[in-house]
Amino acid sequence: MDPLPSRNTRLAQRRAGFASASEMLDYAAQGQTGISFYNAKGELLTALAWREVRERAHVTARKLIGAGFAVGERLLITADTWPGFFDSFFGAQYAGLIPVPVSIPVGIGGKDAYLDQLRRQLAASGAVAAVGIDDLAGFLAAAAGEYPAVRLHGGKGILDALPEKAVDLRPLGPGDLCYIQFSSGSTRHPHGVQITQRALMANLAGMTGPAGLDVIPGDRAVSWLPLYHDMGLIGFLMAPLSCQLSIDYLTPRDFARRPMQWLNVISRNRGTISYSPSFGYDLSTRRGVTQVPAGLDLSCWRRAGIGGDMIRPEVLNRFADAFEPSGFDRKAFIPSYGMAEVCLAITFSPKGVGVRTDVVDRVALGKDQAAIPAANPQDAQRARSFVLCGRVLPGHLLEVRGPDGKLLADRGVGRIFIKGPSVMPGYFGEPEASREVLSDDGWLDTGDLGYWLAGEIVVTGRAKDLIIINGRNVWPQDIEWAIEARGVVKSGDAAAFSIDTGAGERVVVAVLARVSGKEERLALARDVAGAVREAIAVDCDVALVPPTSGLPMTTSGKLSRTRTKANYLAGLYAAPASPPKPVAA
Amino acid sequence: MPDPGTGEPLLRTAHQLIVENDDIASTLELPRLASRVDVIREICRHLAPYQAGERPIVGATVIAKDLTIDSLAIMDMVMELEDSFDVSIPMNVVAEIHTVDQLADTILDLRSKR
Numbered sequence: 001m002d003p004l005p006s007r008n009t010r011l012a013q014r015r016a017g018f019a020s021a022s023e024m025l026d027y028a029a030q031g032q033t034g035i036s037f038y039n040a041k042g043e044l045l046t047a048l049a050w051r052e053v054r055e056r057a058h059v060t061a062r063k064l065i066g067a068g069f070a071v072g073e074r075l076l077i078t079a080d081t082w083p084g085f086f087d088s089f090f091g092a093q094y095a096g097l098i099p100v101p102v103s104i105p106v107g108i109g110g111k112d113a114y115l116d117q118l119r120r121q122l123a124a125s126g127a128v129a130a131v132g133i134d135d136l137a138g139f140l141a142a143a144a145g146e147y148p149a150v151r152l153h154g155g156k157g158i159l160d161a162l163p164e165k166a167v168d169l170r171p172l173g174p175g176d177l178c179y180i181q182f183s184s185g186s187t188r189h190p191h192g193v194q195i196t197q198r199a200l201m202a203n204l205a206g207m208t209g210p211a212g213l214d215v216i217p218g219d220r221a222v223s224w225l226p227l228y229h230d231m232g233l234i235g236f237l238m239a240p241l242s243c244q245l246s247i248d249y250l251t252p253r254d255f256a257r258r259p260m261q262w263l264n265v266i267s268r269n270r271g272t273i274s275y276s277p278s279f280g281y282d283l284s285t286r287r288g289v290t291q292v293p294a295g296l297d298l299s300c301w302r303r304a305g306i307g308g309d310m311i312r313p314e315v316l317n318r319f320a321d322a323f324e325p326s327g328f329d330r331k332a333f334i335p336s337y338g339m340a341e342v343c344l345a346i347t348f349s350p351k352g353v354g355v356r357t358d359v360v361d362r363v364a365l366g367k368d369q370a371a372i373p374a375a376n377p378q379d380a381q382r383a384r385s386f387v388l389c390g391r392v393l394p395g396h397l398l399e400v401r402g403p404d405g406k407l408l409a410d411r412g413v414g415r416i417f418i419k420g421p422s423v424m425p426g427y428f429g430e431p432e433a434s435r436e437v438l439s440d441d442g443w444l445d446t447g448d449l450g451y452w453l454a455g456e457i458v459v460t461g462r463a464k465d466l467i468i469i470n471g472r473n474v475w476p477q478d479i480e481w482a483i484e485a486r487g488v489v490k491s492g493d494a495a496a497f498s499i500d501t502g503a504g505e506r507v508v509v510a511v512l513a514r515v516s517g518k519e520e521r522l523a524l525a526r527d528v529a530g531a532v533r534e535a536i537a538v539d540c541d542v543a544l545v546p547p548t549s550g551l552p553m554t555t556s557g558k559l560s561r562t563r564t565k566a567n568y569l570a571g572l573y574a575a576p577a578s579p580p581k582p583v584a585a
Numbered sequence: 586m587p588d589p590g591t592g593e594p595l596l597r598t599a600h601q602l603i604v605e606n607d608d609i610a611s612t613l614e615l616p617r618l619a620s621r622v623d624v625i626r627e628i629c630r631h632l633a634p635y636q637a638g639e640r641p642i643v644g645a646t647v648i649a650k651d652l653t654i655d656s657l658a659i660m661d662m663v664m665e666l667e668d669s670f671d672v673s674i675p676m677n678v679v680a681e682i683h684t685v686d687q688l689a690d691t692i693l694d695l696r697s698k699r
Contacts, residue, residue, distance in 0.1 A: 107680075111681045534650055
């Protein structure tokens with residue numbers, strides 16, 4: 001099997017500007033490019049030209065229509081990176097069904113948490129069918145059991161087994177949804193972002209055009225990003241498809257095991273566009289640098305994007321230092337900013353200049369919400385670097401607002417708002433949650449904090465409690481609930497937040513220590529960390545709070561994670577190994 | 586290949602064995618080479634650095650909970666066990682493993698099905 005070509009010899013490149021996802025696939029199917037799947041050893045498993053992706057999707061669509069599914073009904077798909085995902089996702093596009101891609105289980109012992117998440121996603125999307133890889137058929141059955149609306153569930157075989165009927169296709173059109181993106185809201189109360197065909201087309205035009213990645217004929221995308229994440233599905237399926245590029249895929253799991261295969265595939269196939277959150281560059285540097293294969297040549301990689309988490313300039317520098325000898329060009333780095341609520345992209349930093357930072361004074365940042373240039377940029381105690389993320393995509397407006405809603409000028413830190421054709425119409429079936437972030441005149445509250453610098457946005461953090469670990473959104477409520485659900489602490493006795501260690505985010509869980517002795521305190525901390533690891537698959541530090549002082553509350557009696565974090569950073573809470581601090585009278 | 590930590594020889598994998606013994610490999614019984622004790626010993630070797638306090642690591646030890654191991658290290662361990670015993674644990678099966686015993690039995694079960 002040979003890799004698919006990077007160029008169509010007879011089909012002119014169209015860069016976005018289509019009316020719908022199925023129209024993009026119809027056009028790309030006239031060329032020779034397509035998608036290839038690689039395993040952890042870097043071996044090519046399957047290659048499907050876009051023409052084959054389309055043919056297979058048509059078959060799936062006729063089966064879905066033939067089975068009686070109605071236009072607009074939702075199809076939940078566990079989005080592992082394999083050909084069956086493309087069959088069901090595009091099959092739904094041609095059948096007029098709305099796909100709902102969801103994650104696959106992570107880590108050991110995560111079954112119960114995963115089933116719980118599946119159930120909530122089935123409920124929130126009102127799905128009528130749920131499919132995935134065969135290994136997950138049992139989980140899908142267990143989750144679907146409580147939802148009579150789910151008329152069909154199982155592995156991919158369950159779709160294949162449906163009879164293909166001679167029915168007309170009924171592709172989703174420009175006025176329809178394209179899919180529902182779960183990445184917002186906690187797993188207890190998931191919010192599905194409605195990705196409309198129209199908003200997606202607008203975002204793709206920005207992303208692939210001159211203000212974005214400026215895609216050209218011969219570009220080739222390489223990705224290990226999960227397809228249940230907006231950066232994976234839109235950035236590395238929809239965007240390359242909108243320009244008829246070939247894409248080479250590794251699964252996220254295989255990337256985590258063998259990060260060097262990512263760079264290997266880029267080098268071998270002459271990939272030109274690939275993205276990762278900072279942590280992926282970090283993993284590749286830490287694990288890969290000792291096993292750089294002879295002949296690794298990354299000089300082809302002209303768009304090395306970073307997005308999905310806070311951008312870490314020092315991580316990117318280390319990566320560039322490690323792989324410059326292999327031809328990597330640090331000027332290929334493109335810091336980017338975006339979120340699922342605008343499909344994917346909001347800003348791209350300019351091309352060909354790499355990562356640019358602004359070094360500001362930490363104290364002024366914390367106290368006055370002002371990004372004042374640091375007097376001594378070398379002083380790690382006082383100075384803090386942030387990455388410039390570029391200008392907003394054409395046709396969109398970006399504002400930074402102070403607490404009173406007034407627009408802030410350069411270097412004033414406030415909440416970032418966006419308006420424009422990529423913004424979602426709201427969360428699926430959640431008018432109230434939608435109103436919380438979307439104003440009547442179309443402004444979306446991103447929940448992020450940042451400041452302007454000569455027309456570019458600099459993102460400094462988040463106003464909302466969301467924790468992002470290795471590119472994965474984790475809501476503190478889910479962490480607290482996992483601990484409480486396992487009976488480790490009583491309800492309301494835990495507060496989760498993240499701290500910026502400089503090298504990444506670290507989860508801290510503050511719990512009320514209703515035990516004294518050293519052994520008991522250590523056991524409590526171990527149980528808390530264990531519960532979090534088992535349910536959420538993230539690691540955390542545990543801080544013990546004297547029960548007499550309690551966890552800080554807001555004036556309306558809700559847990560204040562912000563104040564808990566401030567107390568923690570001020571050293572008010574003890575580490576498990578140290579004796580309880582005397583409580584002030 | 587000796588263990589960098591203890592200097593003891595690592596468990597040989599079936600793959601290495603075939604290379605070394607060439608055509609007589611088929612006459613050797615692979616299950617005997619990876620007995621339950623072997624598998625548990627190999628798991629415990631990976632987990633030993635994460636022992637919490639004095640509590641010994643036993644079959645009933647809940648990996649993610651009773652030890653100080655982090656999730657990335659768990660993933661690494663599973664990956665290395667998969668490599669050394671030449672099995673691939675499906676994600677739904679991984680999601681149901683909690684204890685050392687369950688992990689060992691999963692590996693033995695997958696080996697017996699090959």
